[in-house]
Amino acid sequence: MKNRILVLTFATIIGFTSCGKDKELVEVTIPEPEKIEKTAMGNPADVKADDAEGAFQMKGLPYTYNGLEPFIDAKTMETHYSKHHVGYCNKLNAAVKGTDLESKSIEEILKKLDMSKADVRNNAGGYYNHNFFFETLNANGGEATDEVLEAINTDFGSYDEFKKQFSESATKLFGSGWVWLIKDRTGKLVISTTSNQDNPLMSKAEVKGTPILALDVWEHAYYLKYQNKRKDYIDAYFNVINWKKVNEKFKAAAVTE
Structure with missing residues (x-):
């Protein structure tokens, strides 16, 4: 009426x-007044690669889009996963189709990558980096524990000092890129950064090693909620780190390096 x-x-x-x-x-x-219709939140499991027979497929998320709120909002997570990440997956499949790379794992591709091949470099990096980032998040974050905490205390002096250095690296990284905690070839934990979709597995990486933790600092990872306040996003990130998964990656890296 x-x-x-x-x-x-x-x-x-x-x-x-x-x-x-x-x-x-x-x-x-x-x-x-006009009624504002809320966009129905999707299901990560419904996001599929365009090429169902492609070498690389979407792995899903271990939580719902709103499962990391209030630290990472549902709309950002949905856009990040169902738009950006699937885009890298689709373009990677197209880039490797009909080549010998189709039969290789994503890690094998990255370690032996011809860095001049921008389509493979950008999309293989984007696919690997995002899988890694999403996998090492959960709603029940907290401080590090177990073997990875012992290593952090040894190599950084304390968890608080590691957190400070990691946050500073993320805050100061110019433009779009990633911040990593890696195990280098000597077995030491090191914080490193990469630009765009590069990562520490790549042959031309400034600091090489096996990633055990990654933070996406591209604007699409935080801008809907935090806008230009990257520092607030970085602070929030420490509430949703899946340290159990990070510890698994740390132990696996100890075997392979």
Whole structure:
């Protein structure tokens, strides 16, 4: 039903200040406010690669899109996963189709990558990096524990010092890129950064090693919620790190390096 309200006309207002003529009431219609439709949140399991037979497929998420709120909002997570990440997956499949790379794992591709091949470099990196990032998040974050905490204490002095250095690296990284905690070839934990979709597995990486933790600092990872406040996003990130998964990766790296 339309809302109605009685208002005084201009002529009536004049009457107040002049000779006190009869006041005229006029009925006008006030339009109803527009209804804002909320976008239904999707299911990560429904996001599939365009090429169902492609070498690389979407792995899903170990939580719902809103499972990391309030630290990472649902709309950002949905856009990040169902738009950006699947885009890297689709373009990677197209880039390797009909080549010998189709039969290789993503890690094998990255370690022996011809860095001049931008289509493979960008999309293989984007596919690997995002899988890694999403996998090492969960709703029950906290501080590191077990073997990885012992290594952090040994190589950084304390968890707080590691957190400080990691946060500073993420804050100071210019433009778009990633911050990593890696195990280098000596077995030491090292913080490194890479630009765009590069990572420490690549042959031309400034600091090489096996990743055990990664933070995406591309704007699409945080801008809907935090806008230009990257530092707030970085602080929030430490509430959703899946340290159990990070510890598994740390132990696996100890075997392979």
